[in-house]
Amino acid sequence: METTAVKPQFSEAAQAEIKRLLTHYPDDRRKSALLPVLHIAQAEFGGWVSPEVQDLVAETLGLKPIEVYEVSSFYTMFNLKPVGKHVLEICRTGPCMLRGSDELTAHLERITGAKVGGPASEDGLFTLKEVECLAACGFAPIVQVREKYYEQLDTPEAVDAMLTELRNQVHRPALPWEETGLPNALANN
Amino acid sequence: MGRKLLTEHINVEGIETFEVYRKHGGYRSVEKAIKTMTPDEVVEEVKKSGLRGRGGAGFPTGMKWSFLAKPEGVPRYLVCNADESEPGTFKDRQLMSKLPHLLIEGMITSSYALGANTSYIYIRGELLYVLRILEKAIAEAYAAGFLGKNILGSGYDLDLHVHPGGGAYICGEETALLESLEGKRGNPRNKPPFPAVQGLYARPTVVNNVESIAAVPVIVNEGGDEYAKIGVGRSTGTKLFSACGHLNKPGIYEIELGLPVEEFIYSDEYCGGIWKGRNLKAVVAGGSSVPILPTELILKTAAGENRLMTYESLSDGGFVTGTMLGSGGFIAMDETTCIVRNTWNFSRFYHHESCGQCSPCREGTGWLEKVLHRLEHGHGHMEDIDLLVSVAKQIEGNTICPLGEAAAWPVAAAVRHFRDEFEWHVTHAKQAAQPGAVYPGAAVLA
Numbered sequence: 001m002e003t004t005a006v007k008p009q010f011s012e013a014a015q016a017e018i019k020r021l022l023t024h025y026p027d028d029r030r031k032s033a034l035l036p037v038l039h040i041a042q043a044e045f046g047g048w049v050s051p052e053v054q055d056l057v058a059e060t061l062g063l064k065p066i067e068v069y070e071v072s073s074f075y076t077m078f079n080l081k082p083v084g085k086h087v088l089e090i091c092r093t094g095p096c097m098l099r100g101s102d103e104l105t106a107h108l109e110r111i112t113g114a115k116v117g118g119p120a121s122e123d124g125l126f127t128l129k130e131v132e133c134l135a136a137c138g139f140a141p142i143v144q145v146r147e148k149y150y151e152q153l154d155t156p157e158a159v160d161a162m163l164t165e166l167r168n169q170v171h172r173p174a175l176p177w178e179e180t181g182l183p184n185a186l187a188n189n
Numbered sequence: 190m191g192r193k194l195l196t197e198h199i200n201v202e203g204i205e206t207f208e209v210y211r212k213h214g215g216y217r218s219v220e221k222a223i224k225t226m227t228p229d230e231v232v233e234e235v236k237k238s239g240l241r242g243r244g245g246a247g248f249p250t251g252m253k254w255s256f257l258a259k260p261e262g263v264p265r266y267l268v269c270n271a272d273e274s275e276p277g278t279f280k281d282r283q284l285m286s287k288l289p290h291l292l293i294e295g296m297i298t299s300s301y302a303l304g305a306n307t308s309y310i311y312i313r314g315e316l317l318y319v320l321r322i323l324e325k326a327i328a329e330a331y332a333a334g335f336l337g338k339n340i341l342g343s344g345y346d347l348d349l350h351v352h353p354g355g356g357a358y359i360c361g362e363e364t365a366l367l368e369s370l371e372g373k374r375g376n377p378r379n380k381p382p383f384p385a386v387q388g389l390y391a392r393p394t395v396v397n398n399v400e401s402i403a404a405v406p407v408i409v410n411e412g413g414d415e416y417a418k419i420g421v422g423r424s425t426g427t428k429l430f431s432a433c434g435h436l437n438k439p440g441i442y443e444i445e446l447g448l449p450v451e452e453f454i455y456s457d458e459y460c461g462g463i464w465k466g467r468n469l470k471a472v473v474a475g476g477s478s479v480p481i482l483p484t485e486l487i488l489k490t491a492a493g494e495n496r497l498m499t500y501e502s503l504s505d506g507g508f509v510t511g512t513m514l515g516s517g518g519f520i521a522m523d524e525t526t527c528i529v530r531n532t533w534n535f536s537r538f539y540h541h542e543s544c545g546q547c548s549p550c551r552e553g554t555g556w557l558e559k560v561l562h563r564l565e566h567g568h569g570h571m572e573d574i575d576l577l578v579s580v581a582k583q584i585e586g587n588t589i590c591p592l593g594e595a596a597a598w599p600v601a602a603a604v605r606h607f608r609d610e611f612e613w614h615v616t617h618a619k620q621a622a623q624p625g626a627v628y629p630g631a632a633v634l635a
Contacts (some may be wrong), residue, residue: 035354076356092534095276133276133281135316
């Protein structure tokens with residue numbers, strides 16, 4: 001199929017990071033870097049991996065495109081459709097449910113106007129996604145946004161504080177490989 | 190007060206940095222092992238310690254290490270399983286984010302023992318922020334000469350890397366983890382060959398849980414015999430329990446194995462009792478995959494003895510009246526908990542996380558979820574209850590990896606211990622389908 005879309009390209013910083021990652025694996029095992037590179041691609045290209053982006057990943061690692069598609073569709077962290085600026089991953093499993101994750105999901109749907117599994121909210125800010133156990137069961141209920149965990153969201157005030165913080169993020173936070181020194185996630189937390 | 194072997198310094202300010210960690214005795218085990226012990230002597234100490242895999246299976250770590258094939262001229266690998274995703278379990282995440290150097294120290298000492306020159310920490314993708322913490326700590330260890338070429342002038346080389354997954358519970362299964370680390374879908378491999386013979390890149394490989402590896406420095410420093418003195422019987426040492434659900438003080442607790450379950454739940458030192466002054470109804474003691482037990486059976490064995498936090502005591506009575514220590518994910522449920530709803534939630538999880546490779550698991554987990562969904566939502570029939578047991582039985586033992594059992598056991602146990610609640614969901618369908626509906630017999634059970 002003919003397409004007029006501009007072919008995506010990794011930034012120089014991302015290319016450098018990919019080069020560093022490839023040193024972690026034997027020379028004839030470049031495919032091992034697939035998951036880490038998909039994470040980089042998703043962060044760099046608006047929070048999701050379009051077919052074009054996946055083709056770029058394949059080209060970068062010297063893989064067939066199908067080798068990337070079959071992996072990206074297996075792991076739930078990779079978004080295969082466009083998402084809003086912030087993807088709110090709401091844990092719905094056992095311990096979170098016991099501490100009110102169902103109510104939290106309903107509350108977030110009401111406030112943001114987005115639906116779980118649906119497109120982003122009309123303002124383009126929020127996509128809601130239910131996920132399985134986030135390994136923070138003692139601090140339930142939990143929402144993960146990028147690399148940050150928002151814990152104990154069992155009061156409207158806690159939820160409001162999280163949404164206000166996200167709404168006030170004018171610029172996208174720097175990606176970890178764009179910074180030197182303290183990793184980005186630590187600075188954010 | 191029990192001894193804290195792993196988490197003694199967890200609240201020290203700056204303990205995540207090399208400098209502070211080192212000041213508190215960090216990396217002594219690397220020095221001791223590399224300078225004064227042969228690799229086999231390190232393996233021997235781990236064997237003597239009686240340490241059992243802390244990821245859930247409880248297999249003796251030293252024995253696992255001794256299975257590693259060592260053909261000449263072939264690289265071998267140590268892979269740390271940091272893909273913690275078992276609902277109820279969140280100890281490894283805490284351990285890694287607060288004490289990254291403890292894991293790194295354990296990886297170096299263990300890699301030396303196994304003769305691995307490249308090792309990986311496979312961390313679940315959701316924990317990208319923990320990956321950054323580990324990468325920073327690894328860089329510090331390289332700078333201090335504890336990683337890289339010629340460690341401490343010994344001639345031993347080791348490279349250590351962190352590798353993120355992409356969100357798949359199945360990758361906690363060791364062969365699925367290795368597939369994933371090779372850049373593929375996380376489909377478990379048929380065994381044999383076991384990873385000890387053909388693991389990562391078809392090379393001999395040991396896969397250990399974070400907590401198991403974090404215990405190695407303590408074992409090397411104190412000696413395996415000293416470590417084995419802690420605990421009860423074959424449950425030696427300390428174990429991290431992640432307590433969650435309806436508890437007053439959920440969190441991570443390191444205990445000496447052998448603490449009575451009742452003390453763990455009710456004493457102020459640990460979980461501080463059940464929230465809102467309610468009664469306890471049931472406990473899942475070792476992560477979502479282990480059988481659920483009602484209050485009377487989690488506190489006492491069928492013989493009426495105090496149930497202890499050990500591998501043996503928790504499994505006393507088999508699955509008829511016992512459960513498993515598993516990964517230490519301790520989920521407490523108060524008297525208002527709907528067991529049917531909770532079982533459906535867990536089934537939905539296992540259906541979602543089944544890799545789909547083998548039919549009994551792919552189809553069976555879907556059946557369990559569907560039948561539980563209709564029971565919970567007021568459309569169930571009495572026959573459905575036996576159907577659940579029958580489907581669970583047909584999954585068990587018929588799958589490539591243990592995810593099948595992990596999906597089947599909780600359902601079978603819930604029906605075994607709470608059958609009247611399932612029946613009530615059928616006879617009071619409309620009432621049961623209401624949000625917050627409580628089975629009236631719940632208080633009696635508690």
